[in-house]
Amino acid sequence: MSELFPVLDLRDAERGPQARAAFLDRLRAAVHDIGFFQLVGHGVTGADELLDLARRFFALPEPQRAALSILNSPHFRGYSEVGRELTQGVPDQRRQLDIGPEQPFAPPGADDPSYRWLAGPNQWPAGLPELAPAVQRWTADLTGVAHRLLGLILEALDTPAHFLDEVVAPDPHVHFKLLHYPGPPQAADEGDDDGSGQGVGIHKDYGLLTLLLQDDKGGLQVAVEDGVFLDVPVVPGAFVVNLGELLEVATRGYLRATTHRVVRPAPGVDRYSAPFFYNPRLDAAMQPLPSPFVSAAEGVVHDPANPLFAGYGANVMKGMLRAFPEVIARHHPELMPAR
Template sequence: MTDTFPVLDLRDAAGPAETRTGFLHRLREAVHEIGFFQLVGHGVEDTEDMLELSRRFFALPEPDRLALNILDSPLFRGYSELGREHTRGVPDQRRQLDIGPEQPARRFGPGDPAYQCLIGPNRWPSAMPELRPAIESWIARLTELSHRLLRLILESLEAPAGFLDDVVDPDPQIHLKLLHYPGPARTGGDDGSGQGTGAHNDLGLLTLLVQDGHGGLQVAVEDGRFIDVPVIPGAFVVNLGELLEVATRGYVRATQHRVVRPAPGVDRYSIPFFYNPRLDATMQPLPGPYVERAGGVIDVAGNPLFALYGDNVMKGVIRSFPENVARHHPDLAAAAEPRSS
């Protein structure tokens, strides 16, 4: 593969047989060799509008944003100030709004699986009523796009395209973030780590990211170096999650990545969309020659992989939001241990 981050045009998947075959070949190379690619021709035309909407949200007066304070949410939804979310124990230098599936409120009881504490409604800013319908439309379209892309990935691996339909239908556990990375006010004005978001792997199936022109996303390559992902206006940066790596016995890569904090005085905005299995879904190995010949998932110290998505996502939640866990779910860490079945 000549390009570190290949650019794939989704329109090729609907082209003549030879064009479609070439697309699937490049897709298989991308998910196997680097775990990242850029997607164009996807038909989602309002990425710049969504980034502008995100800028307007973060420009709201601070009291309007803090009315959605994530510390007040046992569902881990709402607004986070700088440093609220952690990666590997280090505060991330970004502001964010976390949004999940819009579902009715329910009581989380002591006998429930830990992941059920994530089920419920979102929190929306009363000062910006146009945000909710725009984001809900975006989520619906990106959910459809993600499902189509997942089926194409399976087809590229010569597995049945619908093999994972049962783990996402009828209600995939989607997650969307509006992110604002403000540069420090002056040189040396941060903690010295330069961490916008610390190095991590995503937890589920697919991530689709739209980023503004400032860049900052970096991906770990084979020799452990991090390299910059180029900015392509209107493209989605696509990467794979740990559960897809599990389902392919390590053939598909959930590659470590991070975001470097912008330079002083620079504001970076991005919107990641995470497409995941149902919380109660367990991943099974895919059939097919590429998966069957794969060597298996390589365990990383301190990062156990759980086939049940609810267990895997709680691993991330507990690490990322320690203050929320302490305030609303003091017994959550123990409750989130994987269950035998």
């Protein structure tokens, strides 16, 4: 196995043929062996300012945040208080603001797939007008980094670097969250497993790549084998990068969408983070990569509780049905599972 959570410098890919080859070797090992790594040298600035905006947003009076409730949005955009989102049926102990590509509201037709509801407008706080332009700049910068990184991953697998351009162009369905994990009022009793320590529960990401900006509090844990989780170190200036389920599908399991979770901070501690999810178009479907590594792969993980779909829209709607049942019940009752 490669070094756990290696730190890769994106600038090494442009420092000549030898440095690029070494970078690609380390990248291939990281995405195959563990599916998580730390990325520096990415050229994106403004991380401290963005985390400060996150703190300011979650410090707004609760009525201002509640006015942006995700329950108001058929597109799953907006504010969620502690416990609103579920992971494996257990309420996550975090606050969040979900943001997607800014698009006008266009109700899907009767014969359109349900994932068309994921396209629509965001909800922004009137009391923090600088948030929207800052997030839009940030997501534009990270879209560029993620697309470049995706091409390098393909190159590391002996696949043409532009092979997946057709599934992301012209409008990748990126997703961005501002997250606040508040520590509990008091420490849980030893052995207590009521979910109160679940910042966000055990899960995989739905799309292609995730780039996570986190503060210095830690809490992200990755499953290195069944039931064994290790803490991801905090590396100043780095994005934590992990793979989504669509890359597992496209590589027939040679790359894995690694299971991970976030544990809730200690009492009195607040953790802030900002994950960016780089995804295909909603209507795009993945095809196996033309790669010798993929040809020899054993196939995706078959989990009856979490089937993997080649179409991004279907794969992400699978997650929305489980994560936000109250949004489904209010806006999309026809999608509610039969009892």
